[in-house]
Amino acid sequence: MKGTHLGEFQEIVLLTIMVLNENAYGVSIKREIKSRADRAISRGALHTALSRMEDKGLIKSWQGEANKERGGMPKRYYEVTNKGIAALKDAKDIRDQLWNEVPKLRLQHNYA
Amino acid sequence: MKNPVNLPPSLYRKLFQKFCRKELYYELQGDLLEEFSLNVEELGPTKARWIYKKEVLKMLRPSVIKKFKNSNKYYNNTAMFRNYTKVAFRSLSKNKLFTFINVTGLAIGMSVGLLIVNLVFDAVQFDQFHENKERIHRVTSKPVQVGFRWNEGAAAPNILGEKMAEEVPGIEAVAKIRRWFFGNLKLNDNSIYANGVYADENFFKVFSFDLQQGNPATALTNPFSIILTETLAEKLMPEENLMGKVLSIPERGEYLVTGIVADPPKHSHFKFDALVSYSSVKPLEEQNILAEASTNWRDFSAGYVYFLLEKGQTLDNVQSWLNRMGQEAYADDENFFVNFDTQKLTQIVPGKNLNNQLGTEFPPLPLIILGAVAMMIVLSACFNYTNLSIARALRRSKEIGVRKIVGSSRRQIFNQFTIETVMVTVIAVFFSVFIFMVIKPLFISSIPRIDQVMQIENPPVLMVYFLLFAIFIGLIAGVFPALFFSKIKPLLALRSNASMKLFSHLNIxxxxxxxxxxxxxxxxxxxxxxxxxxxxxxxFDMGFQQENILNMSLFGNDHERLINELEKIPEISAISASSMVVGSGSNRTLMLRNPVTNDSLFTNFISATPSYFDLHDIDVIAGSIYEPRQIGDNLSKMMVNVEFSRFHGYDSPQDILGEIFYVQGRPMTITGVIEDFNYQYIEEPIRSLILMESTNTMGFINMSIQGGDIVGTLEKIESAWKAVDEENDPSIKFLDTQLEEASxxxxxxxxxxxxxxxxxxxxxxxxxxxxxxxxxxxxxxxxxxxxxxxxxxxxxxxxxxxxxxxxxxxxxxxxxxxxxxxxxxxxxxxxxxxxxxxxxxxxxxxxxxxxxxxxxxxxxxxxxxxxxxxxxxxxx
Structure with a gap:
């Protein structure tokens, strides 16, 4: 369990990569997170998260094509591995369990 | 153009290229560039460039930046460091003389540096305790007048503060302060002398002085309310709550204690024993106890205006209003206007040199000079170290040669010598702290008023700064020898006859x-x-008698009563009363109007009884001294100096006799002209001066004494003083000592x-x-x-x-x-x-x-x- 524990940010990054499917690379991941979660992250922070997850084997990457906007520098695409998917599922299961255990009444907002 | 707008800032692009790891560079820089070009379309080039810079700076993280060269080459760093320390100790103890010279030199030099570190440490803490310090400002004023040079002053007319509160938007509160509250506070049989200020009800809104009892919003609202500091209250009536008690102050009425405030912190630019409500000023002015300044636009010495800006407001509004007021309020006089300015609270101490400071002043110039001088001395000690270390290279070169051959890198040799120097400076700083402890009290006592800024105590955190200072000095002193040693070529160093060549170009x-x-x-x-x-x-001959003259402060007592008492003493040959100690520079000015040219200008003024001139041996050149004033006489006669008649265009002093000038609007006849004498400091040239017997501005009694028994005479004077004023001790000084102090x-x-x-x-x-x-x-x-x-x-x-x-x-x-x-x-x-x-x-x-x-x-x-x-x- 311990090795596959996901941080909240890591979880979002993993899910975003899966949403983006074939087109997950630095800029697209960053912009997707910005548009969905309204969360501005720096490319540096994203790099740290990606490289850690790659070390853990949750994602893998390969070099892609270059274009003019990028000053001729190739992209690096990311893809979630089976281990990554398993870690996501684990995280989701724990959450679902917890959500189910919460008494219905507590879910209403309190306006005391 | 070096940097087209649609390209990212080249400096940052290159910076990133420099520090980014090679294997990540293409991916990350590519992403940044792509993002940039997208941002240029969406947000415009300026914003995009700004984002790019931010992104690059955020790339400064361990996972992105290059690893330092060699960083994983030596596994056991601690062992090396231990070796450096050991070698350093050995070489220091081997060359005892050099170590002694270096440590002594650095210790002496650094002790001066420590003084300055201490001074800066104390000076920058001023007024930091106010919660709203960033938003508090005060108004300064610089009157501009034809024919008279005014200096910028910290005071401003209080009426300006009143107007400001009404008219200027964006100001949360204006606190008016009127200085010079003093007197003996009496409660039952106890009495104590207190100094303080008159402050209005916004005082605690603007400043963060700690009011311990009483309501900060109302304590200073009603007339004749007083707030005491803890210390004063404790001294007046130990162990009793004085809230709600009524204190009486001779000639100033009765005051209700509405609050007890903690003593103002040491690092407050103004201090007080008591605060009196500003609303008391008006009735006191009506009773002629205070001079009429609160509604006077031409008061530039008694009132102060502090204000608290609203959050997010800038000074622009205030400044433009002040600029307008400086002209409008003085529209009746075409030769006069005032440049009002603002000064931030935290920039008062240390801050620019202003007249009429409310409390502590500490102009930055001495700080800069002292700092520069201390730096020169410390650098001089560093030079010694550098010099001697390099001179010793001859002996150390073999050691370095061997180290290099065994595998030391340049960086390691550099580290070794830097460590050695830092060690020497850290040893030296211990000695210098001792020297510092000895010279600090001397320093504080020999520079007047520096004790307002510098505290005698040494807070422990100061020692941390001292250590940091020592390490900093060590780095400065060590960098040059370290560079030099690390450059030595091992082969040259080991060839015995080559050693002299090491010095071939050491003119430095x-x-x-x-x-x-x-x-x-x-x-x-x-x-x-x-x-x-x-x-x-x-x-220097200042033009008046200096020997055997005693000056005694009046402390607000009636000078005529005191003179009556003193006249009974036979050893006193002459007595006069005057407004200033001659030659000490603390003179006053009055507004004078020339009836011929109709020019109004401020002129230096001394108030003196007729015997003043004889007593000081000041010659009358033309006319005669005014008659002593009898009760009920109007003030209508004055004397001027020769410079006055010259300044106003009279060829001979005789010509000005009998002329009428208007002083503060009152017609005054000139009865006599005296020779020029240096009534101000010797630094100042002699300027025009008027003298008259204005009874309510007397501050000193001047006595010319005879006979050898000075101690006996002084005792008699003291008992004469006690007959008039029982509470205060007399302050008697010889004129020549006072002049010496002034210089x-x-x-x-x-x-x-x-x-x-x-x-x-x-x-x-x-x-x-x-x-x-x-x-x-x-x-x-x-x-x-x-x-x-x-x-x-x-x-x-x-x-x-x-x-x-x-x-x-x-x-x-x-x-x-x-x-x-x-x-x-x-x-x-x-x-x-x-x-x-x-x-x-x-x-x-x-x-x-x-x-x-x-x-x-x-x-x-x-x-x-x-x-x-x-x-x-x-x-x-």
Whole structure:
């Protein structure tokens, strides 16, 4: 369990990569997170998260094509591995369990 | 164009390329560039460039930046560091003399540095305790008037503050302060003297003084309310709650205690024992107890205006309003307007030099000068270290050669020597803290008013700053030798006959010696010149009698009653009352109107009874002294000085007699003209002056005494004082002592320059001593041969000392030149009656230093020259 524990940010990054499917690379991941979660992250922070997850084997990457906007520098695409998917599922299961255990009444907002 | 708008900032692009790891560079830079070009379309180029810069800076994280070269090459760093420390200790204890010179020099130099660190540490803490310090400002005023030079002052008319609160938007609160509240507070039989200010109800809204009892919003609202500080309350009535009690103050009425406030913190720019509600000012002015200043637009000394800006507001609104008011409020006088300005609370201390400060003042100029001087001295000590370390390279070069051959990198050698230097400075800082402890009280007591800024206690956190300072100094002193040593080529170092070549281009050492000695000579010249100016000032004929005159402060007592008492004492031959101690510079000004030209201008003024002139032996040149004023007489006669009649265009003093001038709107006839005398400091030229007997501005009693029994006379004066004022002790001073005190700053300069000169000279001589020792040691064989071939001792001393002597001569010329420029053109230029910088002072300064340097050099060369050549040549 311990090795596959996901941080909240890591979880979002993993899910975003899966949403983006074939087109997950630095800029697209960053912009997707910005548009969905309204969360501005720096490319540096994203790099740290990606490289850690790659070390853990949750994602893998390969070099892609270059274009003019990028000053001729190739992209690096990311893809979630089976281990990554398993870690996501684990995280989701724990959450679902917890959500189910919460008494219905507590879910209403309190306006005391 | 270097940087087209649609390209990312090149500096940052290159920066990123520099620090990013190679294997990540394409991916990350590509992403950044792509993002940038998207941002240019969506947000515009400026924003995009800004985002790019931010992104690059955020890339500074361990996972992105390059690993340092070699960082994983040496696994056991601690072992190396331990070795460096050990070697450093060994080499330090092996060369005891050099260690001694370095540690002493650095310790002496750094103790001066520590003083400055301490001073800065204290000065920057001022007014930091106010919660809203960022938003509090005060209004300063600089009146502009034709024919009179005003200085910018910290005070501003209080009526301006009233208007400001009404008219200017964006101000949360305006706190008006009126200074000079004082008096004996009485409660039952207890009484205590208190100083303070009048403050309005916004006082606690603006400032964060800690009101312990009472309501901050209302405590200062009603007239005749008073807030006491804890200490004052405790002194007045120990262990009793004074809230709600009524205190009486003689001649000022009864005051209700509405609050107890914690003592103002040490780092508050103004301090008080008590606060009285500002609403009391009006009734007090109506009763003529206070001068009418609260509604007077021309009051620039009694009132202060502080204001609190609303959050997010800028000063623009306020400033433009102030600019307008400075013209509008004085529209009736075409020759007069005021430049109002604002000053941030935290910039008051240390802050610019203003007149009429409310409390502590600490202009930044002395701080800068002291800082620069201290830096010079500390650097001088660093030079010594640098010089001596490099000189010793001859001996250490073999060690370095071996280290390098075994595998040390340049960086490691560099580290080793830096560590060694830092060690020496840290040892030195311990000694310098001791020296610092000794000289700090001297420093504080010899510079007047510095105790307002600098605290006697040393807070522990200061020691941390001292240690940081020591490490910083160590790095400065060590960087040059460390660079030098790390550059040594192992092969050259190990070849025995190559060692001399290491020094082939080391002129820098000579430059350093010259710099050190120039600094020392400069300080010594400064000391002698300022001493000369002090002697000159003391001997200067100021135009009035200085001996056997006693001055006594009135403390608000009636001068006529006191004079009646004093007249009974036979030893007093003459008595007068006056508004200022003559020659001490603290004169007042009044508004004077010339009836002919109709010009209004401020003029210096002294209030004096008719006997004042005889007592001070001031000659009347034309006309006669005004008659003593009888009760009920209107003030209508005045005397002027010769400069006055000259200034107003009268050729002969006779012509001005009987003319009527208007003083504060009141017609005054000139009855006599007196000779010019230096009633202000000697730094000021004599300006026009009016004298009259204005009874409510008297501040001092002047007495001319006769007979030898001064102690007995003083006792009689004291008992006369007690008959008039039981509560306060009299303050009696001799005029000549007061004059000496007024010029005391010159003496302080002498002491400071002398002290610094001594320190600089001793550091320089220590360095020279070290160089001489080194020189004598390396040339042992040369000396031996010279001696064996027949050179005499004096011959050898000449040979060995020649280079040093010429260096010192060069620095003598440089130091004298700089000394002349700085002293003659900068420092003495401020003084009106002054001496010049003569050859004699320069000669004295050089003589002192040359003697010291000569002793240092010759003592060493003498020893080397006396040595038996057999000993040094035995192994050849």
């Amino acid at each position: 050492r000579k430059v350093l010696i010259v710099v050190q000695f120039s600094i020392s000579i400069f300080f010594l010249i400064a000391m002698t010149v300022v001493l000369k100016q002090y002697r000159f000032t003391m001997a 005391g700053f010159l003496l302080i300069f002498t002491r400071v320059f002398g002290f610094l000169g001594l320190i600089a000279a001793s550091i320089a001589c220590l360095g020279l001593l070290g160089m001489a020792v080194f020189n004598a040691e390396t040339r042992v064989k040369e000396i031996g041969i010279r001696k064996a071939v027949g050179a005499s001792v004096s011959n050898l001393i000449m040979v060995l000392s020649k280079s040093f002597i010429s260096l010192i001569l060069i620095s003598g010329v440089i130091g004298a030149f700089i000394g002349y420029l700085v002293l003659d053109k900068l420092i003495l230029a401020e003084i009106h009656y002054r001496v010049g910088v003569g050859l004699f002072e320069m000669f004295i300064a050089m003589l002192i230093l040359f003697t010291l340097a000569f002793i240092a050099v010759v003592s060493q060369t003498w020893r080397a020259a006396k040595r038996n050549p057999v000993e040094s040549l035995r192994y050849e």
